[in-house]
Amino acid sequence: MAIRWGNYRVKGLHDELIQTAGKPRPYAQDLCDYLKGLSDKDVNELKAAAESAIHVMGITFRVYTEEEGSIDRAWPFDIVPRLIDKSEWIEIERGLKQRIKALNMFIDDLYNDQKIIKDGVFPASMLKKSKNFLEECRGFSPAHGVWAHICGSDLVRDNKGKVYVLEDNLRVPSGVSYMLENRHVMKRVFPEMFEKYSIMPVDDYPSQLYDMLAEISPRKIEEPEIVVLTPGIYNSAYFEHAYLAQQMGAELVIGSDLVVEDDDCVYMRTINGLSRVDVIYRRVDDWFIDPEVFEPDSLLGVPGIIRAWKAGNVALANAPGSGVADDKVVYAYVPKIIQYYLGEEAILPNVPTYKCNNKEEREYVLENIADMVVKPANESGGYGMLMGPHASASEHEKFRKLIIQDPRNYVAQPMLTLSTAPTMVGTKVEPRHLDLRPFILSGKEVNVTMGGLTRVALVKGSMVVNSSQGGGSKDTWIVDMEGDQ
Structure with a gap:
């Protein structure tokens, strides 16, 4: 068999589908059973079907490199969906x-x-x-x-499963077309699961x-x-x-x-x-x-x-x-x-954030920069950031100087260990870190997408999910367990 859930290790992490070694979360049981029954050949055929659908639909994104300039690449897509129970989603x-x-x-x-x-x-x-x-x-x-x-607000879970808002994107948020196309691809690849689940x-x-x-x-x-x-x-x-x-x-x-x-x-x-x-x-x-x-x-x-x-x-x-x-x-x-x-308490918490323009908070950040994620105030796409635990001593020193030069332009946060989900690597599944960008429409009323764009770090151990920096995506299923047959 291609997928053996007993070999899937999530120690110390919160996984979206697997609770403990070999034990799926209740809403993921049917999906995990289905995946477990696939042979290596089946997995390769499903991946090929997804890649073919992406090619036929022309789903691309543009990246910029010094060597090649701007180039279009096929959308990087993982065939294992991310599931969230509707009862939890209502609160989100x-x-x-x-x-x-x-x-x-x-x-x-x-x-x-x-x-x-x-x-x-x-x-x-x-x-x-x-x-x-x-x-x-x-x-x-x-x-x-x-x-x-x-608005596209980025959500993450920590290693205890708590949901946080990582940032708000209020200018020209992107990604919703990929959320829609991911669903089209999945309906072609896993039609059986759409009969099995009540997917919003x-x-x-x-x-x-x-x-x-x-x-x-x-x-x-x-x-x-x-x-x-x-x-x-x-x-x-x-x-x-x-x-x-x-x-x-x-x-x-x-x-x-x-x-x-x-x-x-x-x-x-x-x-x-x-x-x-x-x-x-x-x-x-x-x-x-x-x-x-x-x-x-x-x-x-x-x-x-x-x-x-x-x-x-x-x-x-x-x-x-x-x-x-x-x-x-x-x-x-x-x-x-x-x-x-x-006049209300925030339902969704922020990640604890240190404002570098505040003297006490800035001093704490400068002393603990090796353990912090430092972000410039107005960059997007993961650019201009320092991932302290993964950076060198010279990079730490560079960012200390940047913070001292322009404290208003920087905030710092403790580095969260993002939740994971099973992701296809060859014909096996391995945990990869991810986030979620739901889209909120505001006019006379406010509407929130049933799910959003799940972005996944395809590089093992990486927390960087942006497609421009090696990330991919998954379809996001809000599943109504009470409505399932």
């Missing part, structure tokens, strides 16, 4: 809804009355040095007070996204014109931009396809002339979205788009300036933010 969903509601209230407050600063809950110095606070957005409030319409669907995401975008349209018409604004084919997430536009029946556009006229409305250039645009799901960073306001040399954005947005003639999702809350220093304040705006 509650926590995510609470979190995004408070964060949107926080952003709206910062751009208007700044009550949280006046009340001494959030330091004015933090805002003053924020790279993502845009003065150009002051005095404005989007529809429903929602700035971050699409994720394929309604594009229609939920469309409905949310339509309801923030400034023109209350039956079919508002929605477009997806992409930086173009060389962007690492271009596959996703094209995929979501196609799934929603929206136009995929680049900056030069749009123009702002004298009436401060946005129009799309078509073969039949100009057509007014109501909602722009933009995948272009703030700094490049409007050369009139931000980077004057940008060719990715649309001159005048901020003017049209502030005039209330077009909706932008996510709203410019929402990145003020997508800051790893702000992250440290989220439990206080939830308490301040909602």
Whole structure:
């Protein structure tokens, strides 16, 4: 047999599917029994079927290397799904809804009355040095007070199984197309399991996204014109931009396809002339979205788009300036933010975080840097980080100097031992560390995907799950055990 669960070792780790050596968690029993019955030949055929489906569907991501420049690679995918019991997911969903509601209230407050600063809950110095606070957005409030319409919060478990929010992605979060395509692949590879389990669907995401975008349209018409604004084919997430536009029946556009006229409305250039645009799901960073306001040399954005947005003639999702809350220093304040705006304790805890701009916390970090993960405030994709336990003494010293030079730009966290899940290595299964990125849509209501994008570190022992740095992904099944037959 290819897979012997008795040989699968998870000592000292929390595994998503296996409780102790050879004993699956109750909701994973049927899947583990099925996998146990596969021969090496069966496993290779299933992997080949998954790779073929990925190739046929054209699922790629773009990476940048010094040697090869930008290249497209097939999406790295593991055929063993990650399972979560629906009863546990309901509580996670509650926590995510609470979190995004408070964060949107926080952003709206910062751009208007700044009550949280006046009340001494959030330091004015933090805002003053924020790279993502845009003065150009002051005095404005989007529809429903929602700035971050699409959020991707990264969740992790520690070695005791406790779920933490690792970070919030509120600017232009990516990955949802891979969540959707992972499900399509799994339905082809494991159709038997979809008959065996009650697996909560994720394929309604594009229609939920469309409905949310339509309801923030400034023109209350039956079919508002929605477009997806992409930086173009060389962007690492271009596959996703094209995929979501196609799934929603929206136009995929680049900056030069749009123009702002004298009436401060946005129009799309078509073969039949100009057509007014109501909602722009933009995948272009703030700094490049409007050369009139931000980077004057940008060719990715649309001159005048901020003017049209502030005039209330077009909706932008996510709203410019929402990145003020997508800051790893702000992250440290989220439990206080939830308490301040909602009068509630955070349902989902943060990872303990040390703010390097605080003298006592900074000294602790500098003394214990070999045991810490140090993160810059506004980087993403795993770049610019120090993984203390895996770094050299010279790297520790380099980051001490960086912290001392610019303490506001760094936070540090103890290194969590992330949970694992069985992952195919050849025809065997071995534990690999993973995280989870659910996607939260905020309009009049808040909707959370039933699961999300599980990213897995394919390198043994590694905690780095980003696809750009050697990670892969799994399908995520929220299983309704009470609904199973």
